[in-house]
Amino acid sequence: MQKDRAKHNILPLSKFGLMQITRQRVRPAMDVNVEETCPTCHGTGKIRSSILFTDQLESKIDRLVNKIGIRKFYLHVHPYVAAYINKGVISLKIQWQMKYGLGVHVIPSQKLAFLQYEFYDSDKQFIDMQEELDG
Numbered sequence: 041m042q043k044d045r046a047k048h049n050i051l052p053l054s055k056f057g058l059m060q061i062t063r064q065r066v067r068p069a070m071d072v073n074v075e076e077t078c079p080t081c082h083g084t085g086k087i088r089s090s091i092l093f094t095d096q097l098e099s100k101i102d103r104l105v106n107k108i109g110i111r112k113f114y115l116h117v118h119p120y121v122a123a124y125i126n127k128g129v130i131s132l133k134i135q136w137q138m139k140y141g142l143g144v145h146v147i148p149s150q151k152l153a154f155l156q157y158e159f160y161d162s163d164k165q166f167i168d169m170q171e172e173l174d175g
Contacts, residue, residue, distance in 0.1 A: 046063050098132075098136065101140055104159065110167065114141030114160040114162075115144065116149040116157065116160065119145065121155070122148035143162075
């Protein structure tokens, strides 16, 4: 271990006679996987990480409010996602309302897949935000 440039720590023997050696991580992990097993097909496909999903939603909301100019809209999402957005004292929904105005409404919809969403304007007309899916 003398040639190893990473710091290490050798702990005393445990009551089971095991010696623990810890080693400092030298390089950050570069192969971080951001895909999850699809809950709909139970593993035959891959979806983007749900952590990134709320960031994607917020960028769409920002585009709706600041670029397109729609101030009042309804965001239809899967009930689990709606529960996640509405949870907490300062939920994502409240954060979005403070940032983009009180026209943000989150509606749970059983017909949508887990990470699927739809936007509707105040007249309940569908707003197609899928054309800039990767934008």
